Amino acid sequence: MKSNFLLLALSMFSFSALAQSNEPVQSKELVSMTKLEIGLQGIGVGYEVPFSDKWSVNLSAGLGGGYSIDKNSYANGFNSTFILKEPVAYFRSEFKYTYNRDKRATKSKSLLNNAGNYVAFQTKYTTARVFENNEWNQLNNPLNRTLLNEVHWGMQRPLGQKFLYNxxxxxxxxxxxDFKNSQIYPAAGLQFAYVISKNKRL
Incomplete structure (x- = not known):
């Protein structure tokens, strides 16, 4: 009877060990991803590529809202306008340091699609309106060629296998x-993306 009990206990232990060994192990390594992106910045295509275990760069371009900085007797401020039929083109680069993937792995949280918290430096250039006459006296809300540099904290999370939000x-x-003005501004961004393809780090 004791031998049967011992055999049963060993069998259960072996099954448990086998089941644990078959659980998928999440890779902590960042991957390169090609994405379709839509968010507050507009709609475009992005390519996120890592160059170390924690550093990556996200390059993107598309159509979206534009900016102007007014400093005159009539207005003073940083303005953002997005009219669907009158978009500007944007080009963006974002250098990211993702710092908590080890902690997420320890807590068995998903690392899919480069999930993690990060700090980043971003540069974004926007053009004037692409499809309209951009003379200031021809538009109620002129949008100018603008360069935006910002430092931000962010979080990237998966939504299923193919989607993510940021x-x-x-x-x-x-x-x-155009007007040679400049201004400090509070930065905020929300973006959803569909992952077209991804590969291991280059």
Whole structure:
């Protein structure tokens, strides 16, 4: 009877060990991803590529809202406008340091699609309106060629296997190339993305 009990206990232990060994192990390594992106910045295509275990760069371009900085007797401020039929083109680069993937792995949280918290430096250039006459006296809300530099904290999380969302908050500095104005601004961003393809780090 004791031998049967011992055999049963050993069998259960072996089964448990086998089941644990078959559990998928999440890789902590960042992957490169090509994405379709939509969010507060507009709609575009992005390519996120890591160059170390924690550092990556996200390059993107598309169409979206534009900016102008007014400093005159009529207005003073940093303005953002997005009219669907009158978009600007944007080009963006974001250098990211993702710092908590080890902790997420320890807590058995998903690392899919480069999930994690990060700090980043972002540069974004926007054009004037792409499809409209951009003369200031021809538009109620002229949008200018603008360069935005910002530092922000963010979080990236998966939504299933192919989707992800990204939220960031920080502080930025905008320079208007047409009116030669500049201003500090509070930075906030929300973006959803569909992952077209991904690969291991280059």
């Amino acid at each position: 939220l960031h908050l920080g502080l930025g500095y905008a320079a208007d190339f």
